Amino acid sequence: MIQTQKKSKNDLAAKVTGNTRYLHDMNLPGQLVGGTFRSPYPHARITRLDVSKARAVKGVAAVLTAEDVPHLEFGPTKYKDWNILAKDKVLFIGDEIAVVAAETREAVDKALSLIEVEFEQLPAIFDPEDSLQEDAVEIHPGVERNRPMHVLVNRGDMDQAKQEAHIVRSGRYHSNRIYQGHMEPVGVLASWSDEEGLTLWAASHIPYRARETYAAGFGLPEDKVRIIVPPIGGSFGSKYVLKLHVTSAALSMKTGRPVKMILDRSEDMLTAHPRVPLTYDIEIGAAADGTFLYKELTVYGDAGARIYWSPNVLATACTRTDCIYNFGAIKAEGHLCYTNSSPTTCMRGFGNAETLFAVESVIDELALGLGMDPADLRMKNIVKQGETTVHGYKLDTCNLDLCIDKAKEISGWERRNELPANRGLGMALANHVSGFRAIDPRFDGSTAIMRINLDGELEIETGEIELGQGMSVTYARIAAQILGIPEGGIIVKSGDTGRYPFGIGTLASRSTVMGGNAVMKASQEMQRQIQALATQVHGEGAEFRDGQVHSDGKAFTLKDISAWYRARHAGEEFKVKETYVPDTEMPDATYFGNPSPNYPFAAHVAEVEVDPDTGRTRMIGYWAVHDSGTIIHETMAKGQVIGAVAQGIGWVLMEDFQVEEGVVRNPSMMDYRMPGAHDIPHVDIAFIQEPDPNGPMGAKSLGEVALDPVPGAIANAIAHATGKRGTRLPLSAERVWNMLQS
Amino acid sequence: MHEHQLNLTINGCENKVSGDVTQPLADVIREKLGLTGTKIGCRTGECGACTVLIDGKPVVSCLVPAASAEGHDVVTIEELSQKDDFQRLVQSMLETGGVQCGFCTPGIMVTLWAWLQDRSLFGGDISSALKNNLCRCTGYQSIIAAVEQVIAEEGGTRI
Numbered sequence A: 001m002i003q004t005q006k007k008s009k010n011d012l013a014a015k016v017t018g019n020t021r022y023l024h025d026m027n028l029p030g031q032l033v034g035g036t037f038r039s040p041y042p043h044a045r046i047t048r049l050d051v052s053k054a055r056a057v058k059g060v061a062a063v064l065t066a067e068d069v070p071h072l073e074f075g076p077t078k079y080k081d082w083n084i085l086a087k088d089k090v091l092f093i094g095d096e097i098a099v100v101a102a103e104t105r106e107a108v109d110k111a112l113s114l115i116e117v118e119f120e121q122l123p124a125i126f127d128p129e130d131s132l133q134e135d136a137v138e139i140h141p142g143v144e145r146n147r148p149m150h151v152l153v154n155r156g157d158m159d160q161a162k163q164e165a166h167i168v169r170s171g172r173y174h175s176n177r178i179y180q181g182h183m184e185p186v187g188v189l190a191s192w193s194d195e196e197g198l199t200l201w202a203a204s205h206i207p208y209r210a211r212e213t214y215a216a217g218f219g220l221p222e223d224k225v226r227i228i229v230p231p232i233g234g235s236f237g238s239k240y241v242l243k244l245h246v247t248s249a250a251l252s253m254k255t256g257r258p259v260k261m262i263l264d265r266s267e268d269m270l271t272a273h274p275r276v277p278l279t280y281d282i283e284i285g286a287a288a289d290g291t292f293l294y295k296e297l298t299v300y301g302d303a304g305a306r307i308y309w310s311p312n313v314l315a316t317a318c319t320r321t322d323c324i325y326n327f328g329a330i331k332a333e334g335h336l337c338y339t340n341s342s343p344t345t346c347m348r349g350f351g352n353a354e355t356l357f358a359v360e361s362v363i364d365e366l367a368l369g370l371g372m373d374p375a376d377l378r379m380k381n382i383v384k385q386g387e388t389t390v391h392g393y394k395l396d397t398c399n400l401d402l403c404i405d406k407a408k409e410i411s412g413w414e415r416r417n418e419l420p421a422n423r424g425l426g427m428a429l430a431n432h433v434s435g436f437r438a439i440d441p442r443f444d445g446s447t448a449i450m451r452i453n454l455d456g457e458l459e460i461e462t463g464e465i466e467l468g469q470g471m472s473v474t475y476a477r478i479a480a481q482i483l484g485i486p487e488g489g490i491i492v493k494s495g496d497t498g499r500y501p502f503g504i505g506t507l508a509s510r511s512t513v514m515g516g517n518a519v520m521k522a523s524q525e526m527q528r529q530i531q532a533l534a535t536q537v538h539g540e541g542a543e544f545r546d547g548q549v550h551s552d553g554k555a556f557t558l559k560d561i562s563a564w565y566r567a568r569h570a571g572e573e574f575k576v577k578e579t580y581v582p583d584t585e586m587p588d589a590t591y592f593g594n595p596s597p598n599y600p601f602a603a604h605v606a607e608v609e610v611d612p613d614t615g616r617t618r619m620i621g622y623w624a625v626h627d628s629g630t631i632i633h634e635t636m637a638k639g640q641v642i643g644a645v646a647q648g649i650g651w652v653l654m655e656d657f658q659v660e661e662g663v664v665r666n667p668s669m670m671d672y673r674m675p676g677a678h679d680i681p682h683v684d685i686a687f688i689q690e691p692d693p694n695g696p697m698g699a700k701s702l703g704e705v706a707l708d709p710v711p712g713a714i715a716n717a718i719a720h721a722t723g724k725r726g727t728r729l730p731l732s733a734e735r736v737w738n739m740l741q742s
Numbered sequence B: 001m002h003e004h005q006l007n008l009t010i011n012g013c014e015n016k017v018s019g020d021v022t023q024p025l026a027d028v029i030r031e032k033l034g035l036t037g038t039k040i041g042c043r044t045g046e047c048g049a050c051t052v053l054i055d056g057k058p059v060v061s062c063l064v065p066a067a068s069a070e071g072h073d074v075v076t077i078e079e080l081s082q083k084d085d086f087q088r089l090v091q092s093m094l095e096t097g098g099v100q101c102g103f104c105t106p107g108i109m110v111t112l113w114a115w116l117q118d119r120s121l122f123g124g125d126i127s128s129a130l131k132n133n134l135c136r137c138t139g140y141q142s143i144i145a146a147v148e149q150v151i152a153e154e155g156g157t158r159i
């Protein structure tokens, strides 16, 4: 007899036993292999392109060039500068010129090797400040000074503040390119049919925006594009919208067959869209008692050759940290610059973690100048519960003060002045959003559908995406607590634009609060409807509690309830659909508004030891205290914090995605070293759990705010240990050693 | 191409596979035998996602030419996950939060299992045992906690 295997219903158990099918484990009948012919030059005109020999290779089904694809205006942001394949100019090394689909990998490689192309090289720019020069070569026609976006923010009386300042600290800080380091390489499986339109199996955590972008690229209605999201093997920002998805779609449309492309690690790295590098000129002034009077900031962002998500990174970099401290007068100018490097994009904590590296470093310099404890200087200037920040964020809950106190307590901050030689303790704070109103002008909430299956299981459908952060188990827990049923009986489904409700997706730390609120609303509505149904079936005495209907001493399960409903509704399933629309405000042209339902905060402390002979930093300890409201799933929440701290440690001490003149110098995991088990110290975590009125069960976000303070905390610890201030990430052994010699 | 017939013992079954003798064992496991629990993160021996056991020792199967596995006992995550005492490790990983995106996890589970069987491997220390396995999500702490929990449940009897 066949027994169905009893498997746990959440995604995690399958992952541990190797049962999860990721994209690269999937295949379709008749599927072709795809490959890409890319520009070897950072900026060049294509003077000749001949693919006839490639097309003649046995087993090749299609070779596409710019002549074979539409050229419509499209792109994932309002800056529509994408193409499907390069027409007459290439803008960076790796820019797509032609794509091949064939029966075998060998045929693809052979065809790629037979493509004939000639170029006329053009001057190229790699430094954002160079691209702003009047005489710089034009990268995109009509974009003045190669600057697609220019941010200007002014609040308060800067002149007055500068006159009053007793102490000023300033500097030029630089945050580097970081490879997101997703363990699963980027890939896609595309299938076109005239009836169904385009179906993409693609690990995008923002699939609805990807759908909109890709549909525009082909001039298709959005509902002719369906994105099915298999389990995602890590993203951290890298797997959002990708050209690979578009070119494979074009190949499938041309051939009428499914096309699969999985990048190998070196192609993934050579064509990667890393964290946006940002350069800061920053100055903060304070009164003699340490009260901040002003902050002035100029930011240069390297967008690379096309716009992925860099405008949002720049806007965040220019504004977000002003909602942690009351700086007084604020001035920020941001330049987003095109260069001839591979486009840069989002990575966890984008814009905020980078600016915090600069801000938190300067604050420690101020504390040093004032002879104050850096924790006290912070405490004096932080935002408080009930305040509306200078950019309009409404802080219904803010326990940053408690976070600082707790971080001092658990890290033994009072040891700071008595540490052994070469040891240092550094603190940094952070804030974040839980979703962001400006991501999609139409909507920033979330919808959940909840149904009771025939066998009494509860299913939840959401438009948000599981990235391994624990979204599914979190939603299951919310529903379980409201309905009084075991978490194990709940299945959370997501990741198919053709089946599940519209969603914005997982970015801006939105899944717990936005999707969680929708699940909470759906659970409450389900509870109300079950009670109403119970009354209808068993009379006034019937009561729904603890997941069962109780009536006349009898208990009825969800299975019974499902049957009652179906019997009364033409066999239809018992289902509710609820939408959460947060009470947020779209930021205006000056970036003023209340863009998130709530705001998480954190205080982190890092302890390091720096070897004076080598400059090498060893992590001694790490303490992370978070105000993320109620913690719904503590195990997964801690996992978010530790994972983020590990990524931050990698960023500050070891990782540097080196791109010289547009060429990636370290395109392997050997040369781009990410932290291993030995590189991470024990991370001590504490949560300050005051429920937030706008969070589901009182929760605020956590995934990104846990990374935001890490660069600042470690940089401050190194400065404390060495007496020297590092201003350029990473603070690698070589850099610190050089600093020590200076 | 050196087309050849190979006899491979994988998860206790004899398999005859044909193909290039230099093809990586990982590809044979995944593509010829359909055992997709073994993952490919790099193909260059740097990530550990493709870890399998060869004669009980964890090995990155992307670097092993299939032919050199002939005559050896290859075990993948699919086989391990059928074992009763493997479930304790599974349960611990779920309880401590040792898994997030899960892409590294099968490789890590194979390594952890091997180390739990023979703790003299890798100098006796669990974070050293993990030196060939990268995880970008978890920061390793909860993975190590999972192993410690298994050991604690055993009462330390098998060290």
Ligand code: FES
Pocket: B039, B040, B041, B042, B043, B044, B045, B046, B047, B048, B049, B050, B051, B060, B061, B062, B063
């Ligand atoms: S795939 Fe074998 S070590 Fe990465």
Ligand code: FES
Pocket: A183, A233, A234, A468, B098, B099, B100, B101, B102, B103, B104, B105, B134, B135, B136, B137, B138
């Ligand atoms: S769980 Fe994602 S890489 Fe380890």
